[in-house]
Amino acid sequence: MHPRTEQVAAELARAGAGGPVRELAESTRTAAEAAAALGCPVGAIANSLVFFADEEPVLVLTSGAHRVDTAHVAAQLGVSALRRAGAEEVRAVTGQPIGGVSPLGHPQPVRTLVDTALDAFPVVWAAAGTPHAVFPTTAEELRRLCAAQPVTVTAGDS
Numbered sequence: 001m002h003p004r005t006e007q008v009a010a011e012l013a014r015a016g017a018g019g020p021v022r023e024l025a026e027s028t029r030t031a032a033e034a035a036a037a038l039g040c041p042v043g044a045i046a047n048s049l050v051f052f053a054d055e056e057p058v059l060v061l062t063s064g065a066h067r068v069d070t071a072h073v074a075a076q077l078g079v080s081a082l083r084r085a086g087a088e089e090v091r092a093v094t095g096q097p098i099g100g101v102s103p104l105g106h107p108q109p110v111r112t113l114v115d116t117a118l119d120a121f122p123v124v125w126a127a128a129g130t131p132h133a134v135f136p137t138t139a140e141e142l143r144r145l146c147a148a149q150p151v152t153v154t155a156g157d158s
Contacts, residue, residue: 002129048060113150
C-alpha cells in the first residue's frame with residue numbers, strides 16, 4: 001500500500017470509520033473513472049476539491065454529479081470569493097495529489113464542507129490519498145470524520 005494511503009487508512013481506523021481502504025488497478029482520478037471502476041453512480045463519488053475562501057483553504061467534498069457553483073458556496077460561507085486551488089496549492093494544503101485527495105490525513109486541519117447531495121447515496125466513495133485508492137463511507141460519516149459543514153454546492157439544490 002502506498003505510504004499516503006497507509007496514513008489515510010490509519011487515520012480512518014483511529015476515527016472509527018466503517019469501510020476499508022481499497023487500492024484499485026484503475027485510476028480513480030476523476031469521478032467518472034472512479035464510478036466506472038467501482039460500478040456505482042457518479043453521484044456517489046465524493047470529489048475532494050480544494051478552494052480558497054478569502055485566502056483560507058476549504059475542502060469541498062462534492063457529489064461527482066455536481067460542479068461547484070463558487071458564488072453560491074461563497075454566499076453560504078459569507079465570504080467575498082471562492083477560488084479553485086491549483087495543483088501545487090492542493091498538494092501544499094493536503095499533502096496529496098489532485099485526484100487522490102482524501103477527506104483526512106492532511107498536514108494541518110482544513111475547513112471541510114460536504115455536499116448535501118451525497119446524503120442520497122447509502123454508500124459514498126472517497127479518495128484515500130492517491131488516484132488509485134478509495135474507501136466506502138456515508139455522507140454522515142464524512143461530516144463526522146471531518147467535523148464538516150453540510151452545504152448545497154449548486155444554487156439549484158437549495
